[in-house]
Amino acid sequence: GAVVSQHPSWVICKSGTSVKIECRSLDFQATTMFWYRQFPKQSLMLMATSNEGSKATYEQGVEKDKFLINHASLTLSTLTVTSAHPEDSSFYICSAISERGWETQYFGPGTRLLVL
């Protein structure tokens, strides 16, 4: 149980375009989802926390107008990278906490974004 999926698994886009990444909890309902970013040879950095039906909470230094997060249902959160630039190229990973047990985060497989 506790499976989280992400789509797409990788994406290449041109500079200036927007990219949407989906995060789904497949076998549980997630009241809270998290979005992380990981640059090569670095650890995961939390970008934002999203709760179903409310606005996301962004970590310091993360631009909320650039990284739009929507948590419209208990099984889906989306991250949209707007006006992407090469420096946004990274590995984006989401995680989810079950509504039944808030102790453990379950992670998706990640989405690799390359902005040309």
Place this chain on the structure above:
Amino acid sequence: DAKTTQPTSMDCAEGRAANLPCNHSTISGNEYVYWYRQIHSQGPQYIIHGLKNNETNEMASLIITEDRKSSTLILPHATLRDTAVYYCIAPLNSGGSNYKLTFGKGTLLTVNP
């Protein structure tokens, strides 16, 4: 989060037990110890967590010292597929949206044939 300290890297022979240490001397009474691992180019995988009692599941065992200042993750029979970066995390356990994981550098465990 309580600060955690882990060795940068460790090696283990295939089939042997891998014992990964973690120091968390500033941990408070309500902070759990979580272990995750990340295989190259994948999302982190939850392994196990505990508060003060030792825990065991199908993946690993977690031994927490009585003073809770350190813990050891034990993979009883390491396989090549256990090669990964292992993260020990002690998040402030306040639940809901306040519950965050802060990933450090972790320990790169390399299981050798």
